[in-house]
Amino acid sequence: MSGGLVVLGWPQVGLAFVMVLVVLLLMVATRVGRRGEMLWACLRMTVQLVLVGLVLGWVFAHPSWWLTGLIFALMQVFAVATILGKFRGRLSLGLRRVVVLASTAGTTGAVAWFLFVVVGLSPWYEPRYVIPIAGMLIGNSMTGITLGLKALVDGMRENRDAIEDALGLGAAPRAAIAPLVRSAFESALMPTINSMLGTGIVFLPGMMTGQILAGVDPMTAIGYQIAILLGIVGAVGTTVFLALVLGARTYFDARDRLRDDRIR
Amino acid sequence: MPVFELEQVRFRGVLDIPALRIETGVTAVTGPSGAGKSTLLRxxxxxxxxxxxxxxxxxxxxxxIPAIELRRRVPMLSQSPVVVPGTVLDNLARAHRLQERPDPAPDAAAEALAALGLTQDLDADAGVLSGGERQRLALARLLLLTPDTVLLDEPTSALDEDTALRVMGTLVRLLAAGGTDIVLVTHSSALVDACAEHRVVVSGGTARQAAR
Known part of the structure; x- marks a missing residue:
């Protein structure tokens, strides 16, 4: 081995499945449930990634602005659909609109800043950069919005009386709901903050590991990783902030009344 | 001029009030549970x-009237007053902070507290207060506001009758001295007899003036 890349062939990937078999046997022996679910997840992940690999291989070989744009748009749609799906019927129409706006506008801004200002990408649609970076920023924002909105929606239900008490004392809705918005923002940002604290000590992030395995100089890989983690903080922070501030407003009407019919 | 006048007010099949006047002074709102007394205040x-x-x-x-301004002129005390984590003073200042005004002066805060029979220090932890003490703390907030009118939803439900009468007697006297009118939901006929000048009965899906 001369520092180059060890290419994993299919037989070697198959050997990785042996590790899953070991876990399955352990699960059978100890009668732990969800065996089918785990096997299904492993197989589905494999198929999904093979398909993505085929698509990405083709897309990278034929870079074009419209294809990159289309994939970017599909990611956005998928992220919004995933967030909405997590809540099923618990989001009012107003909150669903906020999800669409916060997720798409927030991540588009963050991705644009990252690619065009930080990386200085040219041409702007270079899929090798746009797709993975947009994926990381959008994916993390999606998790952040889901956590933040969950805290908001649950908090509205639990603190309905306290919020109405505050309105009765002459508070503006913004002031009445501020403690709730603050704690929702914290719970949405917590995983991102924790993962930064552990980075490099507890684990090496996936993107950096991948670049190092592919033979990139560690300092280059680290530069990218630091930038992408900061980009993730920026994207998650702005999208969650938008979602919570606009989302909180949907619980009140033009006369600053708490709309109890929107609390679910 | 009455403090409030209602005309043909209907709300979600809960209340249908053809006409109602709430006069200046102290008005007690009575009626069976679930009849819509809290809804009327809201x-x-x-x-x-x-x-x-x-x-x-x-x-x-x-x-x-801008909604927030209305509620600053006519603050409403909900049935289970909120005690926020922090000191007694943090809680006395809750309305001021929610209205984004400077905190009340410590002297005035201590005076309001003492007037309602609370002996705690301003920097004591409010979390250890009993239900009755919480209610009095919430009432003391109102003494620091100089409101036009106050809406009180069962403000003494956690107090024994003697304490309730004494606390409300003091509150009414102090608020009346400042020209504040009071609308008070209560189940206590002793309180109605002792404090109220007018009475509104909420029952059968409507509200009307009644004899005391």
Missing amino acids: LLDDLREPESGTIRHRGTDIRE
Whole structure:
């Protein structure tokens, strides 16, 4: 081995499945449930990634602005659909609109800043950069919005009386709901903050590991990783902030009344 | 001029009030549980929107008064007053902070506390207060506000009758001295007899003036 890349062939990937078999046997022996679910997840992940690999291989070989744009748009749609799906019927129409706006506008801004200002990408649609970076920023924002909105929606239900008490004392809705918005923002940002604290000590992030395995100089890989983690903080922070501030407003009407019919 | 006037006010099949006047002074609102007494208070403070009808506060349609300003003039104390984590002073200052005004002076805060028979220090932890002490703490907040009118939803439900009468007697006297009118939901006939000048009965889906 001369520092180059060890290419994993299919037989070697198959050997990785042996590790899953070991876990399955352990699960059978100890009668732990969800065996089918785990096997299904492993197989589905494999198929999904093979398909993505085929698509990405083709897309990278034929870079074009419209294809990159289309994939970017599909990611956005998928992220919004995933967030909405997590809540099923618990989001009012107003909150669903906020999800669409916060997720798409927030991540588009963050991705644009990252690619065009930080990386200085040219041409702007270079899929090798746009797709993975947009994926990381959008994916993390999606998790952040889901956590933040969950805290908001649950908090509205639990603190309905306290919020109405505050309105009765002459508070503006913004002031009445501020403690709730603050704690929702914290719970949405917590995983991102924790993962930064552990980075490099507890684990090496996936993107950096991948670049190092592919033979990139560690300092280059680290530069990218630091930038992408900061980009993730920026994207998650702005999208969650938008979602919570606009989302909180949907619980009140033009006369600053708490709309109890929107609390679910 | 009455403090509040209602005309043809309907709300979600809970209340249908053809006409109601709430006069200056102390008005007790009584009636069976679940009849809509709290809902009536919320309608007066524009915390709930009636399907139809008009509510006037001192002659002005409440829809013409900015909602937050209305609630600052007419603060409402909810049935289970909120005690926020922190000191007694943090809680006395809750309304001021929610209204983004400077905290009340410590002297005035201590005075309000003592007037309602609370002996705690201003920097004591409010988390250890009993239900009755919480209610009195919440009432003491109102003494620091100099409001136009106050809406009180069962403000003494956690107090024994003697304490309730004493606390409300003091509160009414101090608020009346400052020209504040009071609308008070209560189940206590002793309290009605001792404090109220007018009475409104909420039952059978409507509200009407009644003899004391």
